[in-house]
Amino acid sequence: VKNTTIAPSTRPHVIIVGAGFAGLRVARGLRGAPVDVTVIDKHNYHTFIPLLYQVATAGLEPEAIAHPVRRIVAAPNVRFRLASVTGVDLQQRRVTTDAGDFAYDYLVLAAGSVTNFFGLESVAEQATTLRELDDAETVRDRVLSSFEAAAAEKSPARRRALMTTVLVGGGPTGVELAGALAELRRHVLPRDFPELDVSQARILLLEASDRLLEAMPQRMQRKAFEKLRSMGVEVQLGARVTDADERGVTLSDGERIDAAAIVWVAGLRASPLAHALSDAPLGAAGRVIVSRSLNVPDHPEVFVIGDMAHAGGRDNPPHPMVAPVAIQQGGLVAESILRQTQGKKPRAFHYKDPGTMVTIGRSSAVARVYGVPFTGFVAWLLWLTVHIVWLIGFRNRALVLVNWAWNYFTYERGVRLIRRRR
Amino acid sequence: VKNTTIAPSTRPHVIIVGAGFAGLRVARGLRGAPVDVTVIDKHNYHTFIPLLYQVATAGLEPEAIAHPVRRIVAAPNVRFRLASVTGVDLQQRRVTTDAGDFAYDYLVLAAGSVTNFFGLESVAEQATTLRELDDAETVRDRVLSSFEAAAAEKSPARRRALMTTVLVGGGPTGVELAGALAELRRHVLPRDFPELDVSQARILLLEASDRLLEAMPQRMQRKAFEKLRSMGVEVQLGARVTDADERGVTLSDGERIDAAAIVWVAGLRASPLAHALSDAPLGAAGRVIVSRSLNVPDHPEVFVIGDMAHAGGRDNPPHPMVAPVAIQQGGLVAESILRQTQGKKPRAFHYKDPGTMVTIGRSSAVARVYGVPFTGFVAWLLWLTVHIVWLIGFRNRALVLVNWAWNYFTYERGVRLIRRRR
Numbered sequence: 005v006k007n008t009t010i011a012p013s014t015r016p017h018v019i020i021v022g023a024g025f026a027g028l029r030v031a032r033g034l035r036g037a038p039v040d041v042t043v044i045d046k047h048n049y050h051t052f053i054p055l056l057y058q059v060a061t062a063g064l065e066p067e068a069i070a071h072p073v074r075r076i077v078a079a080p081n082v083r084f085r086l087a088s089v090t091g092v093d094l095q096q097r098r099v100t101t102d103a104g105d106f107a108y109d110y111l112v113l114a115a116g117s118v119t120n121f122f123g124l125e126s127v128a129e130q131a132t133t134l135r136e137l138d139d140a141e142t143v144r145d146r147v148l149s150s151f152e153a154a155a156a157e158k159s160p161a162r163r164r165a166l167m168t169t170v171l172v173g174g175g176p177t178g179v180e181l182a183g184a185l186a187e188l189r190r191h192v193l194p195r196d197f198p199e200l201d202v203s204q205a206r207i208l209l210l211e212a213s214d215r216l217l218e219a220m221p222q223r224m225q226r227k228a229f230e231k232l233r234s235m236g237v238e239v240q241l242g243a244r245v246t247d248a249d250e251r252g253v254t255l256s257d258g259e260r261i262d263a264a265a266i267v268w269v270a271g272l273r274a275s276p277l278a279h280a281l282s283d284a285p286l287g288a289a290g291r292v293i294v295s296r297s298l299n300v301p302d303h304p305e306v307f308v309i310g311d312m313a314h315a316g317g318r319d320n321p322p323h324p325m326v327a328p329v330a331i332q333q334g335g336l337v338a339e340s341i342l343r344q345t346q347g348k349k350p351r352a353f354h355y356k357d358p359g360t361m362v363t364i365g366r367s368s369a370v371a372r373v374y375g376v377p378f379t380g381f382v383a384w385l386l387w388l389t390v391h392i393v394w395l396i397g398f399r400n401r402a403l404v405l406v407n408w409a410w411n412y413f414t415y416e417r418g419v420r421l422i423r424r425r426r
Numbered sequence: 427v428k429n430t431t432i433a434p435s436t437r438p439h440v441i442i443v444g445a446g447f448a449g450l451r452v453a454r455g456l457r458g459a460p461v462d463v464t465v466i467d468k469h470n471y472h473t474f475i476p477l478l479y480q481v482a483t484a485g486l487e488p489e490a491i492a493h494p495v496r497r498i499v500a501a502p503n504v505r506f507r508l509a510s511v512t513g514v515d516l517q518q519r520r521v522t523t524d525a526g527d528f529a530y531d532y533l534v535l536a537a538g539s540v541t542n543f544f545g546l547e548s549v550a551e552q553a554t555t556l557r558e559l560d561d562a563e564t565v566r567d568r569v570l571s572s573f574e575a576a577a578a579e580k581s582p583a584r585r586r587a588l589m590t591t592v593l594v595g596g597g598p599t600g601v602e603l604a605g606a607l608a609e610l611r612r613h614v615l616p617r618d619f620p621e622l623d624v625s626q627a628r629i630l631l632l633e634a635s636d637r638l639l640e641a642m643p644q645r646m647q648r649k650a651f652e653k654l655r656s657m658g659v660e661v662q663l664g665a666r667v668t669d670a671d672e673r674g675v676t677l678s679d680g681e682r683i684d685a686a687a688i689v690w691v692a693g694l695r696a697s698p699l700a701h702a703l704s705d706a707p708l709g710a711a712g713r714v715i716v717s718r719s720l721n722v723p724d725h726p727e728v729f730v731i732g733d734m735a736h737a738g739g740r741d742n743p744p745h746p747m748v749a750p751v752a753i754q755q756g757g758l759v760a761e762s763i764l765r766q767t768q769g770k771k772p773r774a775f776h777y778k779d780p781g782t783m784v785t786i787g788r789s790s791a792v793a794r795v796y797g798v799p800f801t802g803f804v805a806w807l808l809w810l811t812v813h814i815v816w817l818i819g820f821r822n823r824a825l826v827l828v829n830w831a832w833n834y835f836t837y838e839r840g841v842r843l844i845r846r847r848r
Contacts (some may be wrong), residue, residue, distance in 0.1 A: 048574060049843045067487035072842045074618040083621060086574040086844070087767050137845070152470060152508040156525050196496040198716050199505060331638075399840040403487075406617055410821050418821040420494045421471045422508070423559070 013042050015081075016345055019099055021089050021277070023073045026330035028396075031045040033338020035079040039345065042053075042106060043077050044099070046088045050076060051137050052395055054327065055404070057177060059140035059318050060267075061184035062192070062417040066137045068403040071396045089115065092280045095301055097232035112304050113277060113292070114334070117311035117325050120271035120289065126379035127172075130248040131268035134177055141423055143267055147185070148422045150264035155199050164402050165262035167205035170253055172245050173270030174211030175218065176362045179228055181267065182209045183260030183365035191415040207236070208261060210243040210253075212270070217370070219324060219360055224370040227379055231364045245270075246334070272325050274312045287314035291322060296352035297340060298333055304344065309333035315353055327394070328358050361387045366412070437462050437503075438531035438767055441521055443699070444510050445472050445495045448536035448732030450750035450818075455760020457501040461767065465499050465526060466521070468510045473559055474817055476749065477826070479599060481562035482689075483606035484570070484614070484839040488559045490825040493818045510539065514702045516725055532727050532763050533624070535699065535714070536756070538735035539747050540690060542693035542711065549594075549834055552670040553690035556599055565689055570844045571608070572686035577621050587684035589627035592675055594667050595692030596633030597640065598784045601650055603689065604631045605787035608657035613837040629658070630683060632665040632675075634692070639792070641746060641782055646792040649801055653786045667692075694747050696734045704727075709736035713744060718774035720755055721761060726766065731755035737775055750780050783809045788834070 023045035034041050052069040056200035056326045059066050074084050087101035092113070098105050114263040130164040132142045165231045169185060171178050185207050192203040208231065209216075215225045216232075216239070232239050244256040252262040284300045285293045291314035292300065298315055300306045302379055310330035314322045323329040333353060340350035361371035361383060369383035378386060388408070395401050411417060438461045442449045445467035456463050474491040481488050496506050509525035514535070521529050541555040554564050570589055576588035591607060593600050607629050611809060616624040631638075631654060637647045638661070640653075654661050669676040674684040696712040706722045709716045713736035714722065720737055722728040732752035738745045745751040755775060762772035783793035784804060791805035800808060810830070816821050 026652075047844070048570065065487050065489035066845075067489070067841050068845060070843050072618070075842075078617060082618070085578065086571075086847070148470065149508075156507065156509075193546075195500060196494070198502070322712075397840070399829075399836075399838070402828050402832070403825065406824050407821075410824070414821075416821070418494075418819070419489050420497075421489060421492050422469070423488075425468075425508075 017042065017107065018110040018112065018341060019044065019106055019108040020112045021099065021116060022114035022116055022310070023047070023076075024053075024114060024116045024310060024330060025327045026116075027112065028073075028076055029331045029334025030112050030309075030338045031077045031082055033335055034341065035077075035082060037081065037342055039081065039110075039341065040424060041077075041082040043073060043082065044085045044087050044089055044101060044106070045073060046086070048073055048086050050396060052137070052400075053408055054232060054391060054394070056134050056137070056140045057181040057184055059137070059419075060134060060145055060181060061188050062420040063184065063274055063411050064404060064407050066141055066408060068400055069395070070137055071400055078397060087426050089277060090280075092277075094281065094300070094306060097305070099191065110344070111307070111414055112337055113281075113306070113308045113312055114310045114330070115275035115277045115312055117272040117274055118276065119268060120273040121268065122271060124246065124248075127245060127248040127253070127266070127268060130250065131172070131266040134181070134267060134269050143265065144419070145422050145424050146265045148420055149425060151193060151200070152422070153264070161262070163200070163422040164204050164206070165252065166264045167200070167202070168208070168252075168261070168263040168365035169206070169265040169267065170208045170210065170212050170261055170263040172253075172266070172268045174209060174213070174239070174241070175269065176360065178209055178211070178267040179216055179232065179362050181269065182207055182232055182237045183363065183368075186232070186237050187365050188417055189236070192417050192420065196420070205237060206263075207291055208238045208240060208263070210240050210245060210255070212242065212244040214241050214399070216241075217362060220362070220370060220372060221377060224372065224377060224379070227370050228362065228364055231368055235365055265413040272311065278308075278312055281308075284308070285316055285318070288322060293318050297350035298337055298353055299350070304350070307337045307340070310339055323355055326360070329355055361390065363387050364374065427486070430727070437623075439464065439529065440467065440532040440534065440763060441528055441530040442534045442536060443467075443521065444536035444538055445469070446475075446536060446538045446732060446752060447749045448538075448756040448847070449534065450495075450498055451503055451756025452534050452536065452731075453499045456763065457499075457504060459503065459764055461503065461532075461763065463499075463504040464507055465495060465633070466507045466509050466511055466528070467495060467521060468508070470506070470508050471497055472526040472818060474822075475557070476813060476816070478556050478559070478562045479603040479606055481559070481841075482556060482565035482603060483610050484566055484842040485606065485833050486826060487841050488563055488827050490822055490829060491817070492681070493561055493822055498818060503660045511699060512702075516700075516703065516705055516722070516728060519638055519727070532766070533729070534759055535703075535730045535734055536752070537697035537699045537734055539694040539696055540698065540753045541690060542695040543690065545695060546668065546670075548638070549667060549675070549688070549690060552672065553688040556603070556689060556691050561782065565687065566841070567844045568687045570842055571847060573615060573619055573622070574844070575686070579621055585622075586626050586628070587674065588686045589622070589624070590630070590683070590685040591628070591687040591689065592630045592683055592685040593633060594632050594675075594688070594690045596631060596635070596638040596661070596663070597691065598782065599691040600631055600633070601638055601784050601786060602656065603691065604629055604654055604659045605657060605785065605790075607656070607694045609661050609787050610839055611658070614839050614842065618842070628660060628685075630660045630662060630685070632662050632667060632677070634664070634666040636663050638663075639784060642784070642792060642794060643799060645812050646794065646799060646801070649792050650784065650786055653790055675681055694733065700730075700734055704731075706730070707740070709740055710744060715740050719772035720759055722774055726772070729759045729762070731759055745777055751777060754778065783812065784807050
């Protein structure tokens with residue numbers, strides 16, 4: 005009979021908290037290395053966050069963008085534990101979880117980020133976010149349920165409110181979600197709901213600043229704005245949501261928007277686990293300020309990476325909370341741990357920005373790849389290719405491709421199921 | 427602006443309750459006919475129940491066997507309403523739902539069946555069933571969560587209990603589920619859980635009678651029994667579960683089986699909606715006793731079909747609760763309604779039994795097709811073909827085929843996600 009506890013070993017024990025892009029990259033980098041690795045996550049699957057908006061709009065099933073962690077990390081020296089981490093004791097070198105404590109020699113914190121409501125409690129209560137698989141299903145259920153309710157509603161005003169979706173936040177997620185919703189409204193919902201005048205349905209994209217896609221060149225920002233407008237999305241810049249209730253949202257200028265579904269994609273902050281590091285200073289959005297080698301001050305054995313980390317010290321501008329940063333940091337940390345076990349110094353992190361890309365509906369995208377701008381169909385093909393390559397696992401790639409081909413040629417969205425009725 | 431209420435019409439209004447095999451067959455049969463049709467279901471999707479066990483064992487994603495009802499019934503004279511039916515007023519010709527009342531000229535009740543626990547309350551509380559998409563996900567989550575818990579468990583006895591699944595009921599669902607679980611245990615779980623001795627995991631199939639697959643010829647029953655035994659399933663005949671708690675089940679002879687997951691597939695009874703028909707007599711398993719033309723006595727405008735119906739009067743043996751009965755009855759009722767609108771008499775129902783087929787793991791099945799028995803690989807190919815053909819929608823067929831090919835060639839089960847942790 006095998007032993008279920010982690011075998012006593014003279015090899016250093018590396019604990020990785022989080023099975024996102026950052027944590028998995030570290031685990032892969034340490035596969036077969038002379039260390040014992042334990043990956044801890046609160047889910048037994050990795051979520052491919054960049055495609056959550058397609059789950060939210062009935063284009064993909066949740067399972068197509070989730071992959072079992074045990075399958076990904078499979079290696080003789082890598083173990084997985086399903087647990088929520090509740091604390092870190094930097095002095096005793098232990099992490100505490102809801103499934104017991106674990107001692108470490110090296111610790112990698114890669115627990116990602118959570119939605120930032122900036123203290124707007126009523127909004128946090130009413131709005132759905134888009135960070136987890138469940139969130140995406142909730143958005144889909146809510147939009148579809150509201151249309152079902154509209155089909156039974158006699159008051160025209162209430163009916164229109166039931167067909168209204170408010171998206172808050174004009175970053176990549178908000179823009180992609182708005183585009184996908186506009187396609188759902190144009191191609192799918194009119195056929196599904198012949199009893200409704202779906203052209204009355206509203207999709208609002210509210211952005212507090214004066215532009216969409218902050219990180220993009222100005223020309224791309226305008227392209228995205230015009231494309232969304234042409235698809236019938238009501239883009240409102242300088243619109244700041246201050247309050248929400250069951251029937252809709254209120255803006256800072258007092259404007260009231262009645263809506264059945266509110267999706268908040270206006271901000272992120274580091275996982276609350278950052279606060280568990282009592283010694284570590286926190287920067288903007290609660291991110292842990294780490295050294296150039298991504299360590300907590302005075303703890304060369306503790307690394308913080310990905311969305312949780314503000315790299316290179318307080319005076320350095322933080323990296324965006326995106327997958328390429330997480331993956332590059334994960335690669336460096338795997339290398340650094342191996343170097344440290346050999347008595348060598350860790351190296352400093354330098355981000356190579358591959359750029360960003362955002363799809364806006366069918367055959368259309370804006371992209372900036374290593375500084376070169378792309379728009380339209382070419383950008384869209386680039387986007388497709390990069391996302392298929394990024395996806396983990398042949399099966400998930402095949403499923404996503406089948407879905408995309410199906411969606412493209414039929415103008416359908418097959419996953420319009422309401423799994424949980426309100 | 428279109429009217430959202432059902433347009434006043436001189437054409438007869440047919441209400442179909444239930445979007446299972448029976449209800450959808452009626453709706454399809456009335457597509458384009460001179461009647462207005464409203465399909466009511468508590469889900470906005472049709473569930474392909476015969477493949478639920480593959481969802482429960484991580485072989486298929488739930489969405490692959492669910493199809494949006496609005497897509498299926500799409501026709502100018504057919505509407506859908508998402509609602510739970512709470513009552514039927516046969517005198518006033520109205521159905522009451524949680525989304526308002528609906529008047530009908532013809533009513534088709536096809537609300538299916540629910541799990542029958544035969545009054546065993548403790549079992550009903552502890553066990554999972556397998557009738558809905560959510561049930562299948564719950565079984566999957568529970569089996570996988572228990573293995574995760576086993577990986578963290580130090581007591582060998584408790585660890586073994588966490589790796590034990592008890593299936594109650596040796597009908598087709600129990601047999602197929604047992605075979606699929608045995609394959610998961612053999613091919614997938616040992617790789618996922620190198621820290622566990624998965625050969626210690628137990629799968630028990632408990633059947634109260636003295637044989638499996640009651641409806642099959644004796645030779646097939648023996649085949650199924652031997653095949654399951656060879657796969658390491660502990661088949662216990664004459665084993666009657668009388669009690670259950672958090673840690674396992676107790677049998678009528680006092681035997682105690684410690685198990686983390688209990689799945690009850692030992693019986694069905696008609697939807698409780700049968701009780702709403704105050705005038706109608708109920709037969710075994712609470713099924714409504716209907717005439718040879720599938721009508722409630724003295725109500726030629728009310729039909730009951732599928733699992734809810736006991737056809738042909740009390741003295742006729744009831745049809746099995748299977749899809750072919752439901753589909754054939756649905757076809758007849760669509761025809762009968764059209765005949766009645768033309769002043770003609772409805773016809774009597776005669777069941778043409780196409781037989782049954784049950785897979786037992788990879789490349790193996792037992793089948794009886796129009797009286798002809800098949801076993802082994804040929805039966806398995808038959809089973810594959812029939813189920814792909816039965817599935818609704820090209821997209822679902824494509825997804826299921828991709829999954830099956832993937833599962834077959836890689837010995838993998840890709841959907842081993844725990845969506846809801848206990």
